[in-house]
Amino acid sequence: MGKIAERLKNGIITENPTFVQMLGMCPTLAVTSSAINGLGMGLTTMVILTMSNFMISLLRKLIPDKVRIPAYIVIIASFVLQAYIPSLNDSLGIFIPLIVVNCIILGRAESYASKNPVIPSIFDGIGMGLGFTVGLTTIGIIREILGSGSIFGFGFVKAVENFAESHASEKVFQILSDQGLFQPASIFVSAPGAFLVLAFIIAFINRRHIKKAKKTGGKAETCRLADCASCANAMCAGKGKEE
Numbered sequence: 010m011g012k013i014a015e016r017l018k019n020g021i022i023t024e025n026p027t028f029v030q031m032l033g034m035c036p037t038l039a040v041t042s043s044a045i046n047g048l049g050m051g052l053t054t055m056v057i058l059t060m061s062n063f064m065i066s067l068l069r070k071l072i073p074d075k076v077r078i079p080a081y082i083v084i085i086a087s088f089v090l091q092a093y094i095p096s097l098n099d100s101l102g103i104f105i106p107l108i109v110v111n112c113i114i115l116g117r118a119e120s121y122a123s124k125n126p127v128i129p130s131i132f133d134g135i136g137m138g139l140g141f142t143v144g145l146t147t148i149g150i151i152r153e154i155l156g157s158g159s160i161f162g163f164g165f166v167k168a169v170e171n172f173a174e175s176h177a178s179e180k181v182f183q184i185l186s187d188q189g190l191f192q193p194a195s196i197f198v199s200a201p202g203a204f205l206v207l208a209f210i211i212a213f214i215n216r217r218h219i220k221k222a223k224k225t226g227g228k229a230e231t232c233r234l235a236d237c238a239s240c241a242n243a244m245c246a247g248k249g250k251e252e
Contacts, residue, residue: 012129013128013129013132016135017132017139018136020136020139021139021140021143025143026137027143027144027148030113032113032116033111033112033113033141036050037203037207040145042149042203043198044146044150044160044161045161046149047142047145047146047150048142049101050104051138051141051144051145053108055135055141057088059135061118062118062133062134063122063130063131064084064088066126066130067127068080069122077119077123078115078119081115081118081123085109085115085118086109089105113137117133117137121133148206151206152197152206153198155194156197157193
């Protein structure tokens, strides 16, 4: 149970693929214009990641080293086709088939599933998938609230307007409307908004890490060199360092 809990915590918190490893940025920035899109993409990725980790771990001793990447892609592609959901495809479009080459899934296949037994690999997939889902859904919620004045499709800004119009005096309602308190910022459901929200979330997380490190008298880690051999972050290329 300790190993299972460790894999789940690793994926959701310690090495969250969205906020820590900065993997899967293409779907993260593209599909999170709403909370439901982020949740749908995250859960789809989690299912495929878990199933591909299971199969790759099961076959890890049979897959020749020289063809392991093509073999991983074939395995992942078979699960993507099986997981095809027309309604989800209508919302997320090309990003569903692009899961085949999602760096999170290929990264976990190469760094973990191909080197570890089946059960830990399954929970590694679940943990990383949940971490990805949490990341996408969080960004989607923030962008939808700020950009559309709704959450999971529920227009709470309109509900507040109706409540204020019904219960507040006409003068109070007019003041609130004139101040623009009920006007969402549409930039947050566009491409620049995705970068802004992600940047602020990561800045907040890094600030918390630095504060925690200062309180404990330790150092804030940006990358652990000892983990390079199993690191799935292809963008690092060994350039990380401990500060």
